Amino acid sequence: MKPKAIVYKKVDSKVLEFIQLTCDVVSFDKLDSETYPTFLKELKDAHGILGSGLKVNKELLDQAPQLKIVCNTSVGYDNLDIEELSARGIMATNTPDVLNDTVADTIFGLLLATARRIPEMDQLVKNGQWKSMIGEEFYGVDVHHKTLGIIGMGGVGNAIAKRAHFGFDMPIFYHNRSRNEHAEFEYGATYCSLDELLQKSDYVCLMTPLTPATENLIGKREFELMKNTAIFINGSRGKTVDEVALVDALKTGEILAAGLDVFVQEPVQPDHSLLALKNVVTLPHIGSAVYETRMKMAMLGARNLVAGLLGEVPPNLIK
């Protein structure tokens, strides 16, 4: 008998076909109030699940007594209670590396858009407000040759550093759990403490995973340490930043502007005070959102799932 897998997110039919070679598959395009009760029923005899964002905790695992493997189609895995999964002997996997360049492109786009006020200028043109030569009040700030601070020099952090070094001649500071010789040697990145990075950087880019150590890593104190001209970019997870402190810092001029791909609550509520600020550029968590990359992530997730269910060690087992 084939093992049973649930795919709880829309994936390309090629990915489903690949899993079906090994597993009986039940798939959901998305989980919402309509599909969730059926998902829970299917979970009762499922051996593996594949998707992203679902909170996999004790309560959910109690509904899944046969589960052997939980596969994220994302690099971040803060949705998974790893301790609880390990205690039950259930494997967990993620999809690192295949998205690094795509996410770094997004982060650089966000950085440029924030620095040069591109969405604001776009609106000005489209609203018919471009009546004469643009004056100083609409000027942006340079990106090239400015100092970039990267917090979290992992796969994505390295790809951002590469663009900053080779494309924009930016001196780079980084803060990480450990030294990254590749970034130091290839991109001239200088390791420093978090406080030093915050004080010295023109652009502060946050790219750590969300963990107990990084929750609210950037708050009032950290914004106060940044330059008043600093631009803050968050591509990690919303909860790594104290959003109330961020709004304050943006309103009081503690920092110049922010570019955000992630929020504490997603989708962000339309009445969130961040959205009323002109010096904030927002994206709807689209770091890796291009077809080819999402396909690679889904396929890598599927490979992890199949390997785990065949009794092999999945390539991206979270330890």
Ligand SMILES: NC(=O)c1ccc[n+]([C@@H]2O[C@H](COP(=O)([O-])OP(=O)(O)OC[C@H]3O[C@@H](n4cnc5c(N)ncnc54)[C@H](O)[C@@H]3O)[C@@H](O)[C@H]2O)c1
């Ligand atoms: N916005 C998006 O669409 C998007 C896309 C990819 C990743 N992400 C987020 O970014 C995170 C990083 O992705 P990645 O692929 O670079 O992961 P990675 O594991 O390759 O790198 C993470 C880096 O952060 C460092 N780190 C961890 N805790 C730290 C701490 N307390 N202080 C300083 N550094 C710390 C690690 O040492 C590592 O070098 C993901 O976990 C995810 O949450 C978001």
Ligand SMILES: O=C(O)[C@H](O)CO
């Ligand atoms: O962690 C990731 O891979 C991205 O945030 C997409 O979910």
